[in-house]
Amino acid sequence: MNDSVLDFTIESLGERKLKNPLQYANIDGNLEAAYVKDDEFILFKVWGRKGEQPAPLDKSNVMEKSGPRETMYFNPHHVHAAIVTAGGLCPGLNDVIRSLVRNLWYVYGVRRITGIQYGFKGFLPEYNFPVVELDPDIVDDIHKIGGTMLGSSRGGGDIQAIVDAMERMNINMLFTIGGDGTQRGALAIAEEIEQRGLKIAVVGVPKTIDNDLSFIQKSFGFETAVSRAVSAVSGAHVEADNAINGIGLVKVMGRESGFIAAHTALASTEVNFVMIPEVDFDLDGPKGFLQALKRRLLARHHAVIVVAEGAGQKFLKHIEETDASGNKRLGDIGALLRDKIAEFFKQEAMEINLRYIDPSYTIRSAPADPNDSLYCARLGANAVHAAMAGKTKMLVSLWSDKFVHVPIKMATLRRNYVNPEGSLWRDVVEATRQPQSMTNTD
Numbered sequence: 001m002n003d004s005v006l007d008f009t010i011e012s013l014g015e016r017k018l019k020n021p022l023q024y025a026n027i028d029g030n031l032e033a034a035y036v037k038d039d040e041f042i043l044f045k046v047w048g049r050k051g052e053q054p055a056p057l058d059k060s061n062v063m064e065k066s067g068p069r070e071t072m073y074f075n076p077h078h079v080h081a082a083i084v085t086a087g088g089l090c091p092g093l094n095d096v097i098r099s100l101v102r103n104l105w106y107v108y109g110v111r112r113i114t115g116i117q118y119g120f121k122g123f124l125p126e127y128n129f130p131v132v133e134l135d136p137d138i139v140d141d142i143h144k145i146g147g148t149m150l151g152s153s154r155g156g157g158d159i160q161a162i163v164d165a166m167e168r169m170n171i172n173m174l175f176t177i178g179g180d181g182t183q184r185g186a187l188a189i190a191e192e193i194e195q196r197g198l199k200i201a202v203v204g205v206p207k208t209i210d211n212d213l214s215f216i217q218k219s220f221g222f223e224t225a226v227s228r229a230v231s232a233v234s235g236a237h238v239e240a241d242n243a244i245n246g247i248g249l250v251k252v253m254g255r256e257s258g259f260i261a262a263h264t265a266l267a268s269t270e271v272n273f274v275m276i277p278e279v280d281f282d283l284d285g286p287k288g289f290l291q292a293l294k295r296r297l298l299a300r301h302h303a304v305i306v307v308a309e310g311a312g313q314k315f316l317k318h319i320e321e322t323d324a325s326g327n328k329r330l331g332d333i334g335a336l337l338r339d340k341i342a343e344f345f346k347q348e349a350m351e352i353n354l355r356y357i358d359p360s361y362t363i364r365s366a367p368a369d370p371n372d373s374l375y376c377a378r379l380g381a382n383a384v385h386a387a388m389a390g391k392t393k394m395l396v397s398l399w400s401d402k403f404v405h406v407p408i409k410m411a412t413l414r415r416n417y418v419n420p421e422g423s424l425w426r427d428v429v430e431a432t433r434q435p436q437s438m439t440n441t442d
Contacts, residue, residue, distance in 0.1 A: 005413070006060040008044065010405045013199050013390040016071035020388075022107065026070055036067030036385075042402045044215070063215075066382040066396055066403035073390025074173065074201070079104070080112040081173040081387070082166070083134065085148040086119035086156065086182040090209045091224035092368035092376045093148035096177050098139040099380025100205075105136050107381075108388055114169070115149070119178075120156025120185055123165040131169075143373060146365040148177075156185050163192045166200060173201045173387045179208040180412045183395065187408040190393045201387045204395040204408055205379050209364065212257035212415045215406045217398040220376045222260070224369045225253065229264040232359040233304060237270040240302040243353035247293070247303050247341060251334030251358045254308030258418045261308040262428045272296055272303045273434045275333075277310035278418045279425070283340055285440035290344045292435050297352070307333055309360070315340075334358055378403065 025032040041062035081104055085093050097115070104110040115132035116122035122129045132138075132150060142149045156162065166174065166189075176186040183204045190202040206213050211222045229252045236248025252260045258276020265271035273293065275281060282288035296303045309330055316331025338356045345352045368376060375398075382396045382403045397406040418425055429436060 006044070006410065008061075008063045008405075008407060008410060009059045010064045010391055010407060011393045013073055013201060013392055016069065016073045016389060018072040018075055020068060020070055020072050021076070021109065022068055024068060024070075035070040036065050038069070040065040042400055042404050044399070046400065063397075063399055063404035063406060066386060066405055068385045069389045072388045074388050076108045076110045076388070079108075079110045079173055079388075080114065080169065080171050081110060081175065082114045082116055082169070082171045083150065083175045084116045084119060084122070084177065084182075085150050085152050085207075086176070086178040086185070087152060087154060087207065088179070088209070089147055089152060089364040090207050090221035091146060091364070091366050092220040092372045093152075093177060093207065094139075094142040094145060095368050095373050095376035096205050096207075096220065096380050097134075097149060098143050099377045100175055100384060101134045101139045102136050103381045103384040107384065114171070118151040119153035119182075120162055120189075121153050122150075123162040124157060125161075125165070143376075144367060146367045154181065159185075159188045159192050162189055163196065163198075166193075167196075167198070172199060173203075175203055175205065175383055175387070177205045177207050179206070180213055180415070182207070183213075183408050184412050187393060187412070190408070201390060201392045202394075202408075203383050203387045203391060204411075205383050206395050206397065206411065209260070210254050210257050211259040212255075212417070213395075213411050214414055214416050215397055215399065215411055216395070216416070217401070218375075220372050220379060221368065222263075222372075223375075224366055224372045225260050225363050226263045226267055227369055228359060228363040228366055229260060229306075230268045232357050233264060233268045233270055233306060236355060236357050237268075237302075237304050239355045240304055240353075243302070245297045245301055245345075245350065245352040247297075247305065247352055247354045249305045249307070249334065249338055249341070249354065249356045251307050251309060251356075251360065253360055253363065255310040255330060256415050256417070258308040258311065259416075261306045261311075262418055262424055265306055265428050266431055269431060270304055271306050272300075272432050273305040274428055274432055275305070275307040275311040275337075276418055277308060277313070279311075279420050280314075281312065281438040282440050283312075283315060287435070287438060287440045289438045290340065292438055293341065294345075294348065294350070297350070305337070307337060309333060312336070
C-alpha cells in the first residue's frame with residue numbers, strides 16, 4: 001500500500017471532561033499500572049534499508065496506543081452499550097463478548113449492556129428479534145463453547161433503519177465484532193450517526209479467521225484455526241503413510257489469503273504441497289502440480305497436500321454472485337483437486353489411495369484455545385477503554401506486539417496477503433520442499 005494514503009488519525013466524539021474512576025498512576029516509573037497518554041504511539045513502519053530516510057513521525061506512520069485514559073468522554077451511568085457479532089463464525093466470539101461485558105460492568109460500572117441478535121439484522125424491526133440483556137452472570141461460561149451466544153448473520157441492509165433503532169433504544173456505544181464486511185457496515189453506521197449529529201461511539205473488534213485484515217498483526221481465532229487444521233493434517237498424514245501411494249488432501253479456510261494454510265504447513269512439518277490464492281499453479285504440464293505429485297509418490301510413496309479454499313479458482317467455473325457480506329462466492333477447489341488427482345493417476349495406471357478432509361466448519365465452530373482466549377480478553381478490554389474515551393470509527397488492533405487503535409477506513413482499504421516474495425512463503429517452500437514454481441510459463 002502506498003504510504004501516501006496512510007492516515008492513522010483516530011476520530012473522537014469530543015472533549016473528555018470526566019475523571020476516570022480507575023486508580024491508575026499518571027506518571028511512569030513508580031511500579032504501578034499507568035494511564036495511557038495521548039502522545040503515546042507505536043510506529044507502523046520500524047524497518048528499512050541502510051541509507052534510507054527514516055519513516056516520518058506523522059499520521060502516516062504512528063498508531064495511537066490503546067489503553068485507559070485519565071479522563072473519559074462518557075459517564076458510565078449514562079452509557080447504554082450494544083454488542084453485535086456478524087459474519088461467519090470464528091473461535092473466540094464468545095470470549096470477546098464476555099470480555100466486553102465484564103470490563104464495562106466491573107471496570108467502569110456500566111449497567112446497561114444489550115446484545116443484538118443475529119448481526120445488524122437484529123436492529124431491524126421486520127426481523128423482530130428480541131435483544132439480550134447482558135451482565136457478568138449471563139456471560140460467565142460462554143467462553144467454554146464455540147460460536148456466538150448472540151447469533152450471527154451476513155449483511156444487514158438499511159443503515160438508516162439501523163441508526164433509527166439505535167436512537168429509539170438510546171444506545172450511545174456500539175461494539176461490532178466481525179470481519180471486513182462487518183466493519184465496513186460499522187463505518188457506514190458511524191458516518192450516518194455523524195450526519196445526524198449524534199454522540200455514539202462505534203468501536204470494532206476485528207474478526208477474520210483468515211487473518212486478512214490490513215494493519216492487524218493477527219486476528220483472534222487464527223491460532224485456534226491453525227491448531228485444529230494441524231490435527232486434520234496429522235490424520236491425513238497417518239492415512240497417507242499407511243497406504244499404497246497414499247495421498248492426504250486437506251482443504252482449509254482462506255478465501256483470498258493463505259495464512260492458515262501456510263502456518264499449518266510450518267506447524268505440522270508433515271505437508272508436502274501447499275496451494276494458496278496468492279501463488280499461481282498449473283495442474284497439467286511438465287512443471288504442473290500433478291507431475292510434481294507423481295514425482296513425490298515415486299520417491300516417497302505418500303504425500304500430504306494442504307489447499308486454501310480460494311486457491312486455484314481459475315480452474316473452476318466463474319461464479320458472478322457474492323454473499324450478503326460482499327464476498328465473492330468460490331468454487332470448491334478441494335473437490336476439484338480430489339477428482340483431478342484421481343483421474344490423472346488412473347490415466348497413469350498408477351495405484352493411489354486418496355483421502356480428502358475438509359474440517360472447515362468444525363474449525364469455525366470450535367471454542368477458542370487458551371492463546372486465543374487470552375487475546376480476546378485483551379482485545380475486549382482495550383475496546384472498552386477506547387469507547388469510554390469517546391473514540392469512534394476505529395478498531396482495536398495488535399501491532400508490533402502492542403495494542404493500538406486503527407481507523408476502520410484503513411483496516412478495510414484492502415486485504416492482507418501472503419507475500420510470495422516474503423519470508424513466510426519462503427519458509428513454507430523450504431519446509432515442504434515443493435517446487436519453487438508449479439507453472440509451465442517459467
